[in-house]
Amino acid sequence: MRIAVYGTGAVGGYYGGRLAQAGHDVTFIARGENLRALQTNGLRIDSTLGDFHLNPVKAVSDPAEIGGVDVVIPGVKTWQLPPILPGMAKLVGPETIIVTVQNGVDSHLVIGEALGHEHVIAGITRLFSTLVEPGHIVHGGGAAQFLIGELDGSLTPRVQRFYETLKATHGITAELTTDIQTELWAKLVMITSFGGVGSVTRAPIGVLLSVPQTRALLEGSIREIAAVAASQGHPLAADVLEKSLAFFKGQPYLGTSSLQRDVMAGKRSELDSLIGTVVRLAHEKNVPAPVNETIYAALLPTELKARGELEFTI
Numbered sequence: 001m002r003i004a005v006y007g008t009g010a011v012g013g014y015y016g017g018r019l020a021q022a023g024h025d026v027t028f029i030a031r032g033e034n035l036r037a038l039q040t041n042g043l044r045i046d047s048t049l050g051d052f053h054l055n056p057v058k059a060v061s062d063p064a065e066i067g068g069v070d071v072v073i074p075g076v077k078t079w080q081l082p083p084i085l086p087g088m089a090k091l092v093g094p095e096t097i098i099v100t101v102q103n104g105v106d107s108h109l110v111i112g113e114a115l116g117h118e119h120v121i122a123g124i125t126r127l128f129s130t131l132v133e134p135g136h137i138v139h140g141g142g143a144a145q146f147l148i149g150e151l152d153g154s155l156t157p158r159v160q161r162f163y164e165t166l167k168a169t170h171g172i173t174a175e176l177t178t179d180i181q182t183e184l185w186a187k188l189v190m191i192t193s194f195g196g197v198g199s200v201t202r203a204p205i206g207v208l209l210s211v212p213q214t215r216a217l218l219e220g221s222i223r224e225i226a227a228v229a230a231s232q233g234h235p236l237a238a239d240v241l242e243k244s245l246a247f248f249k250g251q252p253y254l255g256t257s258s259l260q261r262d263v264m265a266g267k268r269s270e271l272d273s274l275i276g277t278v279v280r281l282a283h284e285k286n287v288p289a290p291v292n293e294t295i296y297a298a299l300l301p302t303e304l305k306a307r308g309e310l311e312f313t314i
């Protein structure tokens, strides 16, 4: 299968690396030091599911050098998606599928509006991965899940084919769903509560669960987002709270989310596409969301600073 990974960071690099390791024709699109490292030393992945080093790898800066592929995996953060859409168009032929991996509930819409909804399959990834230095990814924790589904729920040959490809790939736990929209909301519940409470407290998940006050914040956030999901026509299972808490309990004591790691590093984060989306939709539908509103407000000053829209030093 011809695959292009647009944005070779923690997630795109991990899944693209595994697919390349399995023998697929994968080209990585990267920039800066990361591109230079990939072109010079290849892609190194240290993973609890087995370390590997791909050298050489196909890595370019300009998607026009690749042309149309079977599958595009955009590996960038949500706020980095709009600038890459013109480049992504160069990878898309009549049969190309674009499979999202982003947290949040609207990356598939952003891409679909620009490049055609018919090309987009939504995906959800669950893994703990970090680009620790250019060309070098560390995957910790357990399985690296990749759940995919057509947006209308149909089991088309193309979604089944990509599912079978993922399933046959070592280091990827593939899942196929007929209700990806609800799954996106279930993931939003989990990542936004975990990421939001972790970001304001600067504490890992083991601590958040063990301190009654922060556990109450987690639970309050989960309940609010579940109510927002229902208001959007995606009611979640009645046990969403229990399931989210069970997922958190299964994580290492020091586990953090990608949102929290970005906030703590002073980098621009996915605050707007995660907590911001919850707050905006709650307002629109008059759903009470005091926990998420407070977390959003508390994180906004440092987020604006990271975006260069506000300057302060203390």
Ligand SMILES: NC(=O)C1=CN([C@@H]2O[C@H](COP(=O)(O)OP(=O)(O)OC[C@H]3O[C@@H](n4cnc5c(N)ncnc54)[C@H](OP(=O)(O)O)[C@@H]3O)[C@@H](O)[C@H]2O)C=CC1
Binding pocket: 006, 007, 008, 009, 010, 011, 012, 029, 030, 031, 032, 034, 075, 076, 077, 078, 080, 083, 084, 101, 102, 103, 125, 126, 127, 128, 129, 130, 131, 258, 270
């Ligand atoms: N990390 C994780 O464990 C998980 C992350 N996710 C989600 O996956 C998505 C990706 O996150 P993650 O992999 O952590 O992010 P990373 O920051 O590690 O990776 C994004 C990569 O895309 C590159 N990039 C951005 N814009 C461009 C561009 N115009 N041209 C070329 N390369 C570009 C970045 O380069 P540069 O550094 O130069 O900007 C970076 O290398 C997010 O939506 C996140 O929420 C989901 C589950 C787990």
Ligand SMILES: CC(C)(CO)C(=O)C(=O)O
Binding pocket: 103, 125, 126, 127, 128, 190, 191, 194, 256, 257, 258, 259
């Ligand atoms: C759920 C979690 C924490 C791991 O997949 C995640 O999505 C993230 O870190 O962005």
